[in-house]
Amino acid sequence: MSTVPVAEARQLVKRFGATVALDHADLTVLPGHTHALVGRNGAGKSTLVSILTGLSEPDSGTVQLDGRPAPGLSDRDAWRAKVACVYQRSTIIPELSVAENVMLNRQETRGGLIRWRSVRRQATELLERWSVDVDVRRMAGELGVEQRQFVEIARSLSFGARFVILDEPTAQLDGAAITRLFRHITELQRQGVTFLYISHHLDEVYEICDTVTVYRDARHVMTAPVAQLPKADLVAAMTGENAVTAETRATSVKKGLRPVLEVRELSLDSLYHTVSFDIAPGEIVGLAGAGGSGKTELAETLTGLRKASSGSILIGGDSPRPGDVPAALAAGIGFVPEDRHHQGFVPEMSIADNITMTVMDRLGPGVFVRAGERDRLAGAMITRLEVKTPGPELPVSALSGGNQQKVVMARALAADPRLLVLITPTAGVDVRSKEFLLGKVAEAAAQGTAVLIASDELDDLRLCDRLLVMVHGRLTTELPAGWQDRDVVAAMEGVDLDA
Structure with missing residues (x-):
């Protein structure tokens, strides 16, 4: 496997008025990894994702994808071929079928009319290629959160991207669905897909990720192999303080009174x-x-x-x-x-x-x-x-x-x-x-x-x-x-x- 980073950001600076959203921030994501990006709210994660997906441009600094300078912001096809993001809030259109969502703006036509049989066949083949078991004839609004995520991942891979950003992917999933998501991520890794995994749940970082990068106050704080980083040190890097074990809360139960x-x-x-x-x-x-x-x-x-x-x-x-x-x-x-x-x-x-x-x-x-x-x-x-x-x-x-x-x-x-x-x-x-x-x-x-x-x-x-x-x-x-x-x-x- 190539050692050229699938994504490399160097010294990114981004300001919104008086607010510094990124302050000379770095990130290097190696191919075949699941790389965690963690930090408190306001640390700069969302701004970085916006830049890595071509939705905004840094004030200074550079971004390379697969060892080459990132495309211009107007070249959306070039961006889609390099990187995709599955956001916490789904971009699936619930009023359309799964097939229509997957093949949106790519439907095969004849004489100006959409060939729906061909659309459904192509969507089915695409989902099967990426191990997603969903009936393409279903309305997307009927899908659960987990199924929508799998469909979005497969759709993004169909454009050629092999670098996928997952933004809080487990926020609305139960334990069993999280296990299935992790299994799916592992299988896609074996097929050459690289993930940037953004989460507030540190247990997930230790379960699924190879490397973790910490941002704090708009800056890159550290990057380390997950297996070599104690949880207490990770929390300390995120907060800027030493992790302290909380004392047991003194109970406030008022016994002898009628239950509320x-x-x-x-x-x-x-x-x-x-x-x-x-x-x-x-x-x-x-x-x-x-x-x-x-x-x-x-x-x-x-x-x-x-x-x-x-x-x-x-x-x-x-x-x-x-x-x-x-x-x-x-x-x-x-x-x-x-x-x-x-x-x-x-x-x-x-x-x-x-x-x-x-x-x-x-x-x-x-x-x-x-x-x-x-x-x-x-x-x-x-x-x-x-x-x-x-x-x-x-x-x-x-x-x-x-x-x-x-x-x-x-x-x-x-x-x-x-x-x-x-x-x-x-x-x-x-x-x-x-x-x-x-x-x-x-x-x-x-x-x-x-x-x-x-x-x-x-x-x-x-x-x-x-x-x-x-x-x-x-x-x-x-x-x-x-x-x-x-x-x-x-x-x-x-x-x-x-x-």
């Missing part, structure tokens, strides 16, 4: 069955489970996004109307959904409007909102969550991923909820933002708020007072604080380590 949440014999079709548990004031309960366990659907039922087929939910002794989000909000539930892009905020609305949208009744009479009251509450929450913004009027879409998630958390906390329901609350955020958000959860619990965290991210669950594990729709295990990772993983997989 009482779930009894709750079931929903084939998703989960006869689930019962309580959460006391100030208690943080984790809900863990692999894909198909039912944990996400159960959490969404508590918030009114789904309606249980049987059983009961009591919040502070009252039973909100099942399957009714406004009723759940009125009962005192604050909610951070699984996917902030589709469920967490309205992108073009201001930060202030996003933070206060669930407490509009407190901001004025009837349908009228007192702008001063809104801005006062939003300002207080921006300060509390340390959202980095020039002002509350900025659209949420202009924020980094970590700050967007802070806005979602701010809205959940704005109403001083009795119960916080959080689904993978730190998905797609950097290490520091993750610690900050979980710290705010602990603060809320210390003030008496009951908390449910549904996640398969073990870092999300470490501050919990106890952990409930679901397997195939049923609660199977309860673990007290102080559990070991192997115990949780075994419980999630339905494995008895003592057997």
